[in-house]
Amino acid sequence: MLKNVAAVLLDGVHPFELGVVCEVFGLDRSDEGLPVYDFAVASAEGPTLGTHVAGFTVSTPYGLDRLEEADLIVVPAARDNAGHGYPPELLDALRRAVRRDARVLSVCSGVFVLGAAGLLDGRRCSAHWQHADELARRHPRAIVERDVLYVDEDPVITSAGTAAGIDACLHIVRKEQGPEVANAVARRMVVPPHRDGGQAQYIERPLPRSQCDTVGEVLVWMERHLDEEVTVEQLAARAHMSPRTFARRFQQETGTTPYRWILRQRVLLAQELLEASDETMDAIAGRTGFGNAAALRHQFVRSLGTTPQAYRRTFRGPQAA
Known part of the structure; x- marks a missing residue:
């Protein structure tokens, strides 16, 4: 100890x-x-x-x-x-x-x-x-x-x-x-318990959160509805913009696309749930908007280079998995 x-x-x-x-x-x-x-x-x-x-x-x-x-x-x-x-x-x-x-x-x-x-x-x-x-x-x-x-x-x-x-x-x-x-x-x-990824994200430009008001309210709504399927058209309507204008503003203010932004937030939420809960992979997939365990695993490996089960074992011990 x-x-x-x-x-x-x-x-x-x-x-x-x-x-x-x-x-x-x-x-x-x-x-x-x-x-x-x-x-x-x-x-x-x-x-x-x-x-x-x-x-x-x-x-x-x-x-x-x-x-x-x-x-x-x-x-x-x-x-x-x-x-x-x-x-x-x-x-x-x-x-x-x-x-x-x-x-x-x-x-x-x-x-x-x-x-x-x-x-x-x-x-x-x-x-x-x-x-x-x-x-x-x-x-x-x-x-x-x-x-x-x-x-x-x-x-x-x-x-x-x-x-x-x-x-x-x-x-x-x-x-x-x-x-x-x-x-x-x-x-x-007031820091994250862990950060995924490696140094490459800091050598090149990271994906910042919005510092402007144009899409800020939409970002808050997206974070609260990660389990829902949304389209650019729906998000643009919330921002009272055309889809084309919204996509351009979103890229300017966050450094990424709406799809990549929400995917990143879903993976982060999955990490939190894997660390702090005993929920099944299907349950976590449902809460994070991935739909099923196979889709969760695919996106998790693609983003972090490890599986959800391996991640849970790393941060909660073998008994958690």
């Missing part, structure tokens, strides 16, 4: 990536019945460290000895020290942690520290898409997954750029404490 968590800092630490770890594991949410972790921030290079871009310093009384009792050690992104090397004591501590079955997690460029410790050899790993080529060059024995948000090669877990650290941290909470706890923490953070 995950109880003791330590974030280990290098000089030039990135404040957002550090903040992600502190937010997930460092806050007391016992008022909502959520687990409280024994959390500490430890330094690999002295008691006071500078940040990479924000121009302030971080002080901590904990050194590398704090890592010896941690169930999870997180290495946030920091200035790239490849030219000078990372502290040998830190690399030794990470290797000892893995040998005693503790987990280690990197956030964004923290993955280079794990690579320097030899923890990526023969393992799949994730990195920010801008760092993937460099990671593969420095550590040719690592299996770099370029399009995913995080990789769980227990006990070594790696996440891609910045916000993907949230995904990886919540994944660990979900794995250790279950989906209800992970979902509750995510709600407190």
Whole structure:
């Protein structure tokens, strides 16, 4: 059971990536019945460290000895020290942690520290898409997954750029404490409990929600009626436009077509139901507008690259499936 968590800092630490770890594991949410972790921030290079871009310093009384009792050690992104090397004591501590079955997690460029410790050899790993080529060059024995948000090669877990650290941290909470706890923490953070897909959606333009009023009311109606079959003509009538004008406005304001938008929302709803309910596949297919389990499976695999049953097993355990 995950109880003791330590974030280990290098000089030039990135404040957002550090903040992600502190937010997930460092806050007391016992008022909502959520687990409280024994959390500490430890330094690999002295008691006071500078940040990479924000121009302030971080002080901590904990050194590398704090890592010896941690169930999870997180290495946030920091200035790239490849030219000078990372502290040998830190690399030794990470290797000892893995040998005693503790987990280690990197956030964004923290993955280079794990690579320097030899923890990526023969393992799949994730990195920010801008760092993937460099990671593969420095550590040719690592299996770099370029399009995913995080990789769980227990006990070594790696996440891609910045916000993907949230995904990886919540994944660990979900794995250790279950989906209800992970979902509750995510709600407190006002973030989705999980994000499907990979980094490719962030390299190119994502599909944003509408920021305008022209089709905003129609989007709200569509979300509330995902189980119904609708046509562009019906949606255009609700927006008091011609079908051609509506389709053009919808594309301009959402970056996608009505069909692709509603398909995406249906898949998202199916994910929520697979995580939070014991409903059958046919029941979920009915509620999400796919009609039957075969159609649900087809669209789910097409969108996420996995089946609904496999997804349910991943997020709720084998017994749920």
